[in-house]
Amino acid sequence: MRLGVLTGGGDCPGLNAAIRAVVRKAEVTYDDRIVGFRDGWRGVIEDDYVDLDVERCRGLLPKGGTMLGTSRTNPFKVDDGVAKVFATIERHGLDAIVAIGGEGTLSASRSLAELGIPVVGIPKTIDNDVNGTDFTIGFNTAVQVATEAIDRLHTTAESHNRVMVCEVMGRHVGWIALNAGLAAGAAVVLLPEDPFDIAVVCDHLQRRHAKGRYASIVVVAEGAKPKEGTLELPPPEIDQYDHERLGGIGSVVAQEIEKLTRLEARVTILGHVLRGGTPSAFDRMLATRFGIAAVEAAHDRAFGMMVGLQGGSVERVPLADAVGELKLVPEALMSGVSRLFLD
Numbered sequence: 001m002r003l004g005v006l007t008g009g010g011d012c013p014g015l016n017a018a019i020r021a022v023v024r025k026a027e028v029t030y031d032d033r034i035v036g037f038r039d040g041w042r043g044v045i046e047d048d049y050v051d052l053d054v055e056r057c058r059g060l061l062p063k064g065g066t067m068l069g070t071s072r073t074n075p076f077k078v079d080d081g082v083a084k085v086f087a088t089i090e091r092h093g094l095d096a097i098v099a100i101g102g103e104g105t106l107s108a109s110r111s112l113a114e115l116g117i118p119v120v121g122i123p124k125t126i127d128n129d130v131n132g133t134d135f136t137i138g139f140n141t142a143v144q145v146a147t148e149a150i151d152r153l154h155t156t157a158e159s160h161n162r163v164m165v166c167e168v169m170g171r172h173v174g175w176i177a178l179n180a181g182l183a184a185g186a187a188v189v190l191l192p193e194d195p196f197d198i199a200v201v202c203d204h205l206q207r208r209h210a211k212g213r214y215a216s217i218v219v220v221a222e223g224a225k226p227k228e229g230t231l232e233l234p235p236p237e238i239d240q241y242d243h244e245r246l247g248g249i250g251s252v253v254a255q256e257i258e259k260l261t262r263l264e265a266r267v268t269i270l271g272h273v274l275r276g277g278t279p280s281a282f283d284r285m286l287a288t289r290f291g292i293a294a295v296e297a298a299h300d301r302a303f304g305m306m307v308g309l310q311g312g313s314v315e316r317v318p319l320a321d322a323v324g325e326l327k328l329v330p331e332a333l334m335s336g337v338s339r340l341f342l343d
Helices: 016-031 042-044 082-091 102-112 137-162 177-184 198-210 249-259 271-275 280-301 319-323 330-343
Strands: 002-007 033-037 047-054 096-101 119-123 163-168 188-189 216-221 263-271 306-312 313-318
Touching: 002 016, 002 042, 002 082, 002 137, 016 033, 016 096, 016 280, 033 042, 042 082, 042 319, 082 313, 096 102, 096 280, 102 119, 102 319, 119 280, 137 163, 137 177, 137 216, 163 177, 163 249, 177 188, 177 216, 188 198, 198 216, 198 249, 216 249, 249 263, 280 306, 280 313, 306 319, 313 319
Parallel strands: 002 033, 002 096, 096 119, 119 306, 163 216, 163 263, 188 216
Antiparallel strands: 033 047, 306 313
């Protein structure tokens, strides 16, 4: 077979490990030839590619980012984009394309598969918001980085009797905030799925400090929002794709905490730090398993499918099921686990 591989959407740790696994499995097991497209679907549209083999992929396993580059290009939003995808596939004689991406990239892959493009998906995103898989590539590393940062904030909070507000990524879902908050012993975690009342947050912090606890950590996802009528936020900036440019809710929360509690508050915004650097051991293993499974799916002609981790096993999931809606933090987890330990 001749296979194409691409990485689309935002970068995250583990992408290079997935590329390496696709290439090694395809070449060593099946003697396939692999074409890597640069910058996601843009590379397919413009036929911007590089030939890949095992030798070229040596040393990739521990490296962050993606050797192929990435972009958020959607073929359906580019003039003649879909036709150019078909033309590139025909020009290279490709039998399948392995698309490594998050909700946006996999949604485009689903639509292309419905038109007859032979696509197999691999889920990656630090947000962990893709259905059909317990974990996505990059999520574990992001949680680990956030947890280590919050651990460091604990010591400075204790030294100065402060409230430390840590803002992490999470536009629509709070998986990073919740997991890092639980792992690092935060006092409060604010999630996009659960609008907050700043007065309740401040009352909770005051009661903590009144007991003699002299350090509190508040973890807030960038997409967290207050309950209607409780706190007015400045209007967000809008980017060229008509998406809200998030970031800054942590500063607003810190200001309100100081105003309402008279406790000293400081904010740390981790932002893109969570996306960069060396992938964790778990993400390296997950990316490797996904890459192997994706090549096997391609050889089985299981197109329009995504590989996902379910209860320890890698399974095939229809792309339509994976991207139909975001995987939110369930109420049962928020109420049954987080609220018990976040105090």
